[in-house]
Amino acid sequence: MRRTSIAVLTLAVATLAGCGSDDSSDTKPKKPSKTTTVDAAEQRRACIQGWMDVLEARPDDFDPETDEDLEPAGCAGVPDVVREDLYMDALEQVNEEGQDELSDCLDDPGCTSFPVRP
Numbered sequence: 001m002r003r004t005s006i007a008v009l010t011l012a013v014a015t016l017a018g019c020g021s022d023d024s025s026d027t028k029p030k031k032p033s034k035t036t037t038v039d040a041a042e043q044r045r046a047c048i049q050g051w052m053d054v055l056e057a058r059p060d061d062f063d064p065e066t067d068e069d070l071e072p073a074g075c076a077g078v079p080d081v082v083r084e085d086l087y088m089d090a091l092e093q094v095n096e097e098g099q100d101e102l103s104d105c106l107d108d109p110g111c112t113s114f115p116v117r118p
Contacts, residue, residue: 044086046074051090 050072075083105111 043074043078047072047078047083047086048090048093050074051087052094055091055094 054070054072071083075086078086102114105113
């Protein structure tokens with residue numbers, strides 16, 4: 001009886017020891033795959049471009065109190081905090097492009113894109 005108990009106990013310990021080694025390998029932090037990183041970067045670019053398209057399509061005389069921009073499809077699934085940052089990035093890029101266009105126009109005497117009144 002004693003031999004049977006020792007054999008069962010030894011088998012149980014061996015089984016538990018084998019399970020323990022598998023568990024330790026699962027607890028290692030996993031690195032995100034390159035596909036996930038690329039998808040996130042692509043989604044970021046798509047969201048920024050979508051916001052830029054929305055901002056550039058606005059008329060010059062909109063009422064900011066009643067006007068709401070429709071969220072671009074490229075921003076679906078992006079967390080709110082990140083989406084706000086992407087909106088601000090797009091707004092900054094649109095403003096920079098507008099400033100560059102105005103500067104180029106001011107340097108060109110024949111430019112009529114930005115009418116200047118005396």
